């Protein structure tokens with residue numbers, strides 16, 4: 001399939017809201033999406049992802065705001081004239097049709113000639129690794145194959161935008177991982193502007209050019225995966241993306257270069273990040289990822305070394321998650337390489353740990 005590079009296939013979501021009665025399902029969301037970009041809407045169940053996607057598709061009318069596709073205001077354009085390809089969580093394939101007819105559906109609706117339909121269907125079927133299955137009925141396909149048919153049906157029409165609502169969530173773990181790779185390849189092959197919805201942060205991190213984190217109908221942060229992981233904008237994003245220890249902390253000294261804080265009994269000084277606006281005397285939350293906690297060595301300064309009691313080791317093959325209890329702080333999780341014997345302090349015994357101070361994230365201490 002030829003790459004679709006036309007610049008006009010960007011999407012712009014402009015101050016869009018959707019209310020059901022008094023309830024704000026989507027609350028004043030603005031999001032420009034570049035042509036060819038793979039953007040993921042990520043957030044917990046009920047945060048408004050499907051509602052927002054359905055407004056881009058045209059299945060739901062916004063209560064306020066506008067949707068532009070390719071620079072054109074489509075807010076009042078009906079679904080079938082928006083040229084979007086959609087894949088639903090439930091696939092929504094036509095069970096009485098075979099694979100070929102499912103993939104051909106949108107093309108026939110658009111009145112392509114018979115030979116054009118055949119050419120485009122066969123091209124898409126080959127790209128989605130469904131060759132030889134054209135005559136099969138949907139009920140004769142596995143879940144993964146059905147999902148490929150749903151994708152093929154959506155992209156066969158060469159839509160301006162591809163909209164994918166949790167398309168992999170019904171698949172088992174290994175198939176999901178395989179389909180993630182195929183989605184990345186499909187996106188590279190087609191160059192389609194893609195909006196992908198998931199509640200699975202791992203899936204979002206591995207697939208996306210940019211991730212839009214949503215909670216309660218609002219955008220929390222828009223960023224590339226690496227930035228989101230290393231620089232979460234608030235406590236919600238920090239806790240939702242990856243594993244993280246959230247520790248209460250008090251700042252007792254703040255200069256341009258460094259911030260000194262007390263986390264329970266622990267005193268530590270961390271290089272200041274430009275986004276930290278805190279002053280002396282403020283209470284904050286210190287976020288530390290498990291991979292940034294390690295066994296202390298003789299090289300660690302005493303003020304950064306903490307003694308905890310080992311609660312559990314959870315062996316996970318490539319790594320071990322060790323939970324420790326630290327007086328006045330509660331449990332802390334530490335991630336060590338799989339066969340690390342140094343970290344294997346027996347359960348119930350004290351262990352000295354240290355934080356990688358350059359990786360500590362400080363955020364305002366609010367209920368978010």
Ligand SMILES: Nc1ncnc2c1ncn2[C@@H]1O[C@H](COP(=O)(O)OP(=O)(O)O)[C@@H](O)[C@H]1O
Pocket residue numbers: 020025043044045046047048049050051052
């Ligand atoms: N037609 C509707 N009527 C009333 N409430 C709705 C309707 N559709 C969705 N909602 C509510 O809006 C919120 C967001 O739903 P949805 O967009 O499906 O969330 P998500 O896809 O993120 O799980 C939920 O609380 C849901 O119950």
Ligand SMILES: [Mg+2]
Pocket residue numbers: 049050051
């Ligand atoms: Mg949904």
